[in-house]
Amino acid sequence: MNLTLEDIQAREARHILQTYRRQPVAFIRGSGARLYDTAGREYLDFISGIGVTSLGHAHPTLAAAIAEQAATLLHTSNLYYHPYQAEAASRLAQLSGLPRAFFCNSGTEAVEACLKFARRYWYTQGAKERTRFVALAGGFSGRTFGSLSVTHDEHYRAPFAPLLEGVTFVDPDDPAALEAAVTDRTAAIIAEPIQGEGGIRPLSARFAAALTEACTRTGTLLIADEVQSGLGRTGHPFYAPVLGLRPDLISVGKALGGGVPVGAALVSERVAQAISAGDHGSTYGGNLLGTRAAVVFLTELMDRGLLDHVKTVGVHCERRVRALALKHPVIVEVRGVGLMRGLQLSLDATPFVDEARTRGLLVNRTDEKVVRLLPPLTIEQADIDRAVDLLDAVFAAVAAEVRA
Ligand SMILES: Cc1ncc(COP(=O)(O)O)c(C=O)c1O
Known part of the structure; x- marks a missing residue:
């Protein structure tokens, strides 16, 4: 054309x-x-x-891999196995310390998965009242209903109300507000280690310490939204550990496929144990093309x-x-x-x-x-x-x- x-x-x-x-x-x-x-x-x-x-x-390596994959096999669905999901997941586990991955097609879907898995974790524990989320002022986690519910900007939210119930926003300069907001009704705190859309704002060491303290005090899960800051962008595999954080869940996307749409929710073993077959799914998620692209990217990042x-x-x-x-x-x-x-x-x-x-x-x-x-x-x-x-x-x- x-x-x-x-x-x-x-x-x-x-x-x-x-x-x-x-x-x-x-x-x-x-x-x-x-x-x-x-x-x-x-x-x-x-x-x-x-x-x-x-x-x-x-x-050249990514282009060749995509071309070869397109000429071999693009998609079979999650009804069947193929070689690349486990390969990409094991590399992500090596990078993040979180042993399991759920693959999807975008950052917002990765966040949706993390929110669902956090709720599912508490449901499985029998703590059905632990459904609330704490998110940060200035935070951006996507545009679908769950991720929009933990995105702060009123301009994005207001026309689509009502959003998910039970989300409290806390100023990332105010550890005391975090302390007050996180209770034994909180399923998870979600935070970008460096707020991207919010203006490239790394969390302070003081606030990161307060996050850890709040999670330890109440058992609340921590979701690090590393869709923008993760996968080498900062010169570190992920930025949460640089701040001393140990998330139970990490959302990734963007860089992972180098341009091929692929995202993932990375999950700790304790959360993974609470998830059963049928709890979540995606027709396209983890398809051969996306996960093969992810393997190429992760190989460049980790081995090259x-x-x-x-x-x-x-x-x-x-x-x-x-x-x-x-x-x-x-x-x-x-x-x-x-x-x-x-x-x-x-x-x-x-x-x-x-x-x-x-x-x-x-x-x-x-x-x-x-x-x-x-x-x-x-x-x-x-x-x-x-x-x-x-x-x-x-x-x-x-x-x-x-x-x-
Ligand atoms: C931190 C963060 N989370 C989630 C998203 C949503 O990702 P996507 O646009 O791929 O759905 C973004 C997009 O900018 C982001 O920066």
């Missing part, structure tokens, strides 16, 4: 449900950290499909040095963005770890994101005033330098415009 951006926009305006505010560009090809639009223009991709294309675009690579370039990225913040007063704070970075601005981030795109750099805006950087995990140091140089020019240009 040789369509222009305008052709695509006109068709979408007629036939696509208008749930997204898209930026005016259509991509047709990618290679590594580069994307190419319908006019053949090149962009440096520092958002990687919101943390998804972890190996970059058109990664990708995790060490993120550690190294993540430090370089931090150094460069901190220097950028010293130069541009509009950047009031730099947050994040590894290749998950947020530049907190004193102004709306939209004009900065738009200017960056005009100059051939893709980043995005989150929490209104935050420029978010989520490059592919394979990003090279030279491309980090290039991105930061482009941002330098962007901040100078937009700041000059704002002053004018």
Whole structure:
């Protein structure tokens, strides 16, 4: 198809449900950290499909595995065995310390599964009153009813009320509020170790200690939503353990399939023992294509040095963005770890994101005033330098415009 951006926009305006505010560009090809639009223009991709294309675009090993799998066998359902679920699950167990996985197709489904498994755990224990959840202000865990119920933003929630009953939100700067909210009616606390959509905000050590304390005091389960922060994004397999947390359940998605939709709920043995056949399921979940892609990604991460690579370039990225913040007063704070970075601005981030795109750099805006950087995990140091140089020019240009 040789369509222009305008052709695509006109068709979408007629036939696509208008749930997204898209930026005016259509991509047709990618290679590594580069994307190419319908006019053949090149962009440096520092958002990687919101943390998804972890190996970059058109990664040769992933592309070959997907092509081979498509030509061999795509899907058989969970009525039958195939080789890749267990392979992906055993690698995830090695990375997370949680021995069992339930596969699904997205982050929101991974969170739904974790919420259901937490309730099922208490139901099996005979504690049928333990149905409540505690979630965090600023948290984002998805858009389906369960995950939306533990997502904080009123803008996403209000039109869809009533949501799941019994969810209490706690300010992540307020350990005392957590202490008060978690009771022997709480099934689980759900927390992103680094809030992603909320503006790249790592939990404090003090709050993490309060989480552990609340779980120990009441027996409440801890769900770490690592859909964005997990699987090497921070230079660590997961960020919860870096904070001293020992979750019973971890939700993963995004990076896992490198662009092929696959998510998973990772489950401790004590929770797993409470789950029976038929408690949860998915027609597509854990299909050959998705789990084979996951095996390719996990092999790169664990055996081919990708995790060490993120550690190294993540430090370089931090150094460069901190220097950028010293130069541009509009950047009031730099947050994040590894290749998950947020530049907190004193102004709306939209004009900065738009200017960056005009100059051939893709980043995005989150929490209104935050420029978010989520490059592919394979990003090279030279491309980090290039991105930061482009941002330098962007901040100078937009700041000059704002002053004018
Ligand atoms: C922490 C977190 N959890 C869950 C989700 C939902 O994932 P998905 O969009 O794949 O359903 C997201 C998506 O941004 C996320 O960042």
